[in-house]
Amino acid sequence: xxxxxxxxxxxxxxxxxxxxxxxxxxxxxxxxxxxxxxxxxxxxxxxxxxxxxxxxxxxxxxxxxxxxxxxxxxxxxxxxxxxxxxxxxxxxxxxxxxxxxxxxxxxxxxxxxxxxxxxxxxxxxxxxxxxxxxxxxxxxxxxxxxxxxxxxxxxxxxxxxxxxxxxxxxxxxxxxxxxxxxxxxxxxxxxxxxxxxxxxxxxxxxxxxxxxxxxxxxxxxxxxxxxxxxxxxxxxxxxxxxxxxxxxxxxxxxxxxxxxxxxxxxxxxxxxxxxxxxxxxxxxxxxxxxxxxxxxxxxxxxxxxxxxxxxxxxxxxxxxxxxxxxxxxxxxxxxxxxxxxxxxxxxxxxxxxxxxxxxxxxxxxxxxxxxxxxxxxxxxxxxxxxxxxx
Amino acid sequence: xxxxxxxxxxxxxxxxxxxxxxxxxxxxxxxxxxxxxxxxxxxxxxxxxxxxxxxxxxxxxxxxxxxxxxxxxxxxxxxxxxxxxxxxxxxxxxxxxxxxxxxxxxxxxxxxxxxxxxxxxxxxxxxxxxxxxxxxxxxxxxxxxxxxxxxxxxxxxxxxxxxxxxxxxxxxxxxxxxxxxxxxxxxxxxxxxxxxxxxxxxxxxxxxxxxxxxxxxxxxxxxxxxx
Numbered sequence: 001x002x003x004x005x006x007x008x009x010x011x012x013x014x015x016x017x018x019x020x021x022x023x024x025x026x027x028x029x030x031x032x033x034x035x036x037x038x039x040x041x042x043x044x045x046x047x048x049x050x051x052x053x054x055x056x057x058x059x060x061x062x063x064x065x066x067x068x069x070x071x072x073x074x075x076x077x078x079x080x081x082x083x084x085x086x087x088x089x090x091x092x093x094x095x096x097x098x099x100x101x102x103x104x105x106x107x108x109x110x111x112x113x114x115x116x117x118x119x120x121x122x123x124x125x126x127x128x129x130x131x132x133x134x135x136x137x138x139x140x141x142x143x144x145x146x147x148x149x150x151x152x153x154x155x156x157x158x159x160x161x162x163x164x165x166x167x168x169x170x171x172x173x174x175x176x177x178x179x180x181x182x183x184x185x186x187x188x189x190x191x192x193x194x195x196x197x198x199x200x201x202x203x204x205x206x207x208x209x210x211x212x213x214x215x216x217x218x219x220x221x222x223x224x225x226x227x228x229x230x231x232x233x234x235x236x237x238x239x240x241x242x243x244x245x246x247x248x249x250x251x252x253x254x255x256x257x258x259x260x261x262x263x264x265x266x267x268x269x270x271x272x273x274x275x276x277x278x279x280x281x282x283x284x285x286x287x288x289x290x291x292x293x294x295x296x297x298x299x300x301x302x303x304x305x306x307x308x309x310x311x312x313x314x315x316x317x318x319x320x321x322x323x324x325x326x327x328x329x330x331x332x333x334x335x336x337x338x339x340x341x342x343x344x345x346x347x348x349x350x351x352x353x354x355x356x357x358x359x360x361x362x363x364x365x366x367x368x369x370x371x372x373x374x375x376x377x378x379x380x381x382x383x384x385x386x387x388x389x390x
Numbered sequence: 391x392x393x394x395x396x397x398x399x400x401x402x403x404x405x406x407x408x409x410x411x412x413x414x415x416x417x418x419x420x421x422x423x424x425x426x427x428x429x430x431x432x433x434x435x436x437x438x439x440x441x442x443x444x445x446x447x448x449x450x451x452x453x454x455x456x457x458x459x460x461x462x463x464x465x466x467x468x469x470x471x472x473x474x475x476x477x478x479x480x481x482x483x484x485x486x487x488x489x490x491x492x493x494x495x496x497x498x499x500x501x502x503x504x505x506x507x508x509x510x511x512x513x514x515x516x517x518x519x520x521x522x523x524x525x526x527x528x529x530x531x532x533x534x535x536x537x538x539x540x541x542x543x544x545x546x547x548x549x550x551x552x553x554x555x556x557x558x559x560x561x562x563x564x565x566x567x568x569x570x571x572x573x574x575x576x577x578x579x580x581x582x583x584x585x586x587x588x589x590x591x592x593x594x595x596x597x598x599x600x601x602x603x604x605x606x607x608x609x610x611x612x613x614x615x616x617x
Contacts, residue, residue, distance in 0.1 A: 065574035072559075073583060076475065077590055235462040235520065237548030251463075251520040322503045324438065324516065324527060326465070337514065337527075339470060339503055350514065352466040360551045389574065 030058060035374065037066055046359075046385055050366070050374065057374065060366035062359060067389040075349040080106050080180060080316050083346070087336075088174040090353055091387040094133035094330035096125045096165070099178040102349075104260040105325040105338040106180050109318045114260070116304045118182035123261045124195075124299045125168065125177070126327075127292045131202055132161040133330035134242075134289050137382045138206075141282050142213045144379035145222045150213055157205040160198040167191055180316055182309035192300050199293040199300075206290045214286065223279035227365055227377035230276060237364070238357035241332025242288060243381060246281035248274040253328035261327065266298045278380035285382070317344055331355050331387055351390050355383035410435035412524060416459070417441070423454055429531075430506040440505040442529045448513070449540040449566075451528065455517055456545050461526065463518040464546035467553060469532075469560045470512045472502050475586040509533050511562060515542070515549075538563035559584035 036047035047063040071090065075083050087102055088095040100122060107113065114122065139154025162172045167188055169175035177184050213219050229239065231247045244251060252270040254263040271287040273280035320342040326335030332354030339348040358381050365381075366374055413433055420441060421428045427447035432440040443451045455461040502512065509531040518525045532539055541564035542549040553564045554573040561582035564570060572579065581588050 065572075065576075068574040070583065073590060232462060233547075236456075236464055236546045238464040238466070238546075239548075249520055251523075256520075256523040257525075320503075322440075324525070326525075333465070335465070335516075337466075337468070337516075341501070348470050350466065350468045350470075352516075356551065357464075357466070357548055360548055364547065 033371065037063070046388070048362070048366075048374070048378075050371070052371065055370045057366050057369050057371065060363055060374070062362050064359075064385070064388050067385050069390065071390045072349055072351055075346050077345060079344045080318055080346065083349070084178055085174075085176050087351070088176055089386060090351065090390055091133070091329065091331055091334075091355070091384050092173060093136055093384060094129035095171075095173055096169070096175045096177060097129040097133075097327070097329045098334065099176070100126055100261070101325045101327045101329075101334055102336045102338070103178045103180055104327070105323045105336045106316075106318055107260065108323045108325060109321045109338065109340050110180065110312070110316075111319075112181050112310050112312055114182045114310055115307050116262075117186075117306045118308045118310075119260065119262050120299060120303050121168075121183055121187060121308065122178065123263060124296055124303075125165070125175070126261060127296050127299070128161055128165060128195075130292050130330040131289055131296075132158050132165070134285050134292075134382075135161070135202070135205065137285055138209045138213070138282070138289065141376075141379050141382075142209075142219065144376050145219050147213065147216070147219070150209060153205060153208060153212075157201060160201055164191065164195050164198055167194075179309065181312035182307070186308050187303075192303070196297060196300055199297050202293045203290060206286060206293075209286060214283065220279065222373075222376050223277065223282060223380065224275075225277050225279075226373050227278045227369065227380060228276045229361065229365060233364070234276070234361070237361040239332070239361060240354050240357065241328065241330075242281055242284040243332060243358050245270065245272045246284045247276035248272050253326055253333055257326065259325055259327070262299070263295070266295055268295050268298075278376050281380045281382070315344070317342060318346070326352065329354055331382065331384060332358055334387075353387045353390055355385075355387035356390070359383050359388055410437075412522060413439045416524065416526070419459065420451075420454075423458070424451060427451065430529075432504040438525065438527065440527045440529065442505040442507065442531070445530050445532060445539055448530050449542065449545065452517075452542045452545040455526070455528075459519070460521065461517040461519045461524075463520050464542075464548045465516040465518055465525065467513070467515040467542070467549050467556060469556050469562055469584075470503075470514055471510060471560065471584065471586045472507065472512065473510050473586045477589050505529055507531055511537060511560060513539055513556070513562065515552075517546070532562055537561060538565055540564070541566035543567055558582065561585065 031052045033050045033052050034047065035050060049061045049063060050057050051059040071086050074086055078086065083102055084099040087098045090098045135154050135158045139151035142150035165175060166172045168191060169177040229247050231249050234244050234247045235249065250270060250272050254261070255270055258264040268291055271284050271291065273284050318340040320340055322339050324335055324337045326333050334354050335352040337350035337352065338346055341347045365377060369377065410433065417431055417433055417439060424443070424447060427444040428441060429444050430442035507529065511532045513530045513532055515528045516525060530539060539562065541553055543553065543566060551573060553567050554570060556562055557564060557570045558572050558575050559582055
C-alpha cells in the first residue's frame with residue numbers, strides 16, 4: 001500500500017517538475033486567444049478574449065451583445081398580450097418557460113388567477129420545456145469532451161417532446177401559448193397518453209446518457225474537480241438553477257417560491273451536489289430531467305377538469321403597480337420586474353435572465369484554468385446567448 | 391378567482407391580507423439599522439417587500455443585507471426612468487416623424503411607484519436570502535444633476551455586469567466600479583437607449599401595423615367591460 005503511494009508521489013513530483021520545465025521554457029509576454037464570436041456549442045454568439053500564459057488563462061473577458069435585441073425597450077411599446085411573443089425568444093430552447101413568469105407577474109398585478117386546469121397544464125408545459133432544453137445540454141456536454149454520439153441521441157429524443165409541444169400549442173419552438181388568465185387552448189385528444197409514453201422515452205434517454213457519458217473515464221477526468229464554484233461565490237454572482245445546486249445550495253424556486261404553478265401539489269425532490277465542479281453541474285441537470293419526467297407523469301394523471309381561461313377583459317389593461325415574479329426556468333431563475341401605470345403597455349419591464357448572471361462569473365472562474373478546460377467549463381455552466389443578451 | 395372585477399385600479403392587497411411576521415421583522419430590523427437612511431418602504435404581506443434607501447447609504451445597506459442579514463444571493467440591479475415617454479407608444483408614425491416636436495411637448499407629471507420616489511431616475515436592485523426564501527427589492531433615488539451612486543461591486547461581485555448595463559442604458563455612474571465599459575452597445579454609441587426620451591427609432595422609420603390588435607372594439611367601450 002505504502003509502496004504504491006510512494007511511487008505515486010514520485011511520479012507526481014516528476015510530473016510537476018516536467019510541468020515546471022515546460023512552463024519555464026514558454027514563459028513569455030503572454031498571448032491573447034480569441035474564442036468566438038461563437039459559442040463552442042453554438043448556443044448563439046459569445047466571444048471570449050482570453051489572455052494566456054502558456055496554456056493557462058490569466059484573464060478572460062467575455063464580450064456579449066452580438067444578439068442584443070432590446071426586449072426591455074420593446075416591451076414598452078407592446079401591449080401585455082404581445083409581450084409573450086417577444087420573450088419566447090429569450091431562451092429559445094425552453095420557450096414556453098419564458099412566458100410563464102411574465103404572465104404570472106401580469107396576473108398578479110391584475111389580481112387574476114388562472115383556473116386550476118390552466119395552472120396544471122402550464123406546469124406540465126413548463127416542465128416539458130425544461131426537459132426539451134436540458135436534454136440538449138446533456139448531449140452537448142459530451143461534445144465538449146469529444147464524444148459526438150450523445151448529441152444525436154439528444155436531438156432524436158428531444159423531437160418527441162417538441163412533437164408533444166407542437167400538438168398542444170402549434171409551435172415547436174415558440175409556442176406563445178400562455179395567456180393572462182389561462183391558456184390559449186385545451187389539450188388535444190389522446191395527448192395525455194402519448195405524453196406518458198414520451199416521458200418513458202425520456203427516462204430511457206437519461207439512463208442512456210448516464211451509462212454512456214457519466215461513467216466515462218475521459219468525461220470524468222475532464223470535468224471532475226474542474227471549474228469549482230464555491231457556494232458563497234456562486235450566490236454573490238447570482239448564479240441560479242443547476243449551477244448553484246451543483247455547488248450544494250439547496251434552493252429551488254419551484255419549491256421555495258411557488259407562485260402560480262402547482263409544483264407544491266406534487267411529490268418531487270430538489271437535487272443538489274456538494275462538489276461545485278463541472279461534473280456536479282452535469283449530474284444535477286441529469287437528475288433534474290429525470291425528476292421532471294416524473295413530475296409530468298404525476299401531473300398528467302391528475303389534471304383537474306374545468307375551464308382553461310379565467311374571465312378577463314378583452315382589452316387588457318393592467319392596474320398600476322409593481323410586481324416581481326421569478327420562476328425556476330430551465331437555465332435558472334428567470335424573473336420579470338413589471339412596472340405598470342394602468343395602461344395597455346408595461347411602463348417598464350426589467351428582465352432578469354438566468355444566463356446573464358450565470359455567465360457573469362466566467363472572468364472569475366476562468367482565471368488560472370487551462371485552455372481545453374475553458375470549453376468544458378463554459379459548457380457546464382450551460383447558457384444560451386439569447387438569454388444573456390435579451 | 392375573482393377576475394370579473396379586475397378593472398379595479400387599487401394596488402393594495404385584498405382586505406384578507408395575512409400578517410407576515412418574517413417580512414415585518416426584517417423591515418423592523420432594517421429600519422433599526424439604517425435609521426433615517428430608510429426613506430420609504432412597502433410591504434405586501436405574504437408576497438414581497440420594497441425598501442427605498444437614501445443614496446448615500448446605498449453601499450452600506452448592501453453590506454448590512456449581505457453580511458448581517460444573510461441576503462447572500464444577488465438577483466439583479468437595474469434602473470427605472472419614471473419620466474413618461476414623450477413618444478407614447480410610437481404608434482402614430484406620421485405624427486411622430488418630427489421627433490423634436492414630441493420631445494418638446496409638455497410632459498405628463500412624473501409619478502413614482504411603490505415605496506415612493508422624488509427623482510426621475512431610480513436604481514432598482516433585488517437580493518434574496520436562500521435559507522429563509524425571502525426576497526427584497528431595494529430602490530434609491532438618483533438626482534438628475536448628479537447621476538451617480540456607489541457601486542456594490544465590493545459586496546456583490548456579480549453586480550459588475552448589471553452596473554455596466556445600467557450605466558450604458560441609463561447613463562448612471564457607479565462610483566467605485568473600475569470597469570464601466572460598454573457591455574452591449576458598440577463603443578462609439580451615443581445616448582442611453584433605455585431612457586424614456588430616447589426614441590425607439592425603428593418605429594419612426596417604419597410604421598407599426600400592430601395597432602389594430604389593441605384598438606378597442608366598437609361595442610366594447612373603453613375595454614374595461616367583461617368579455
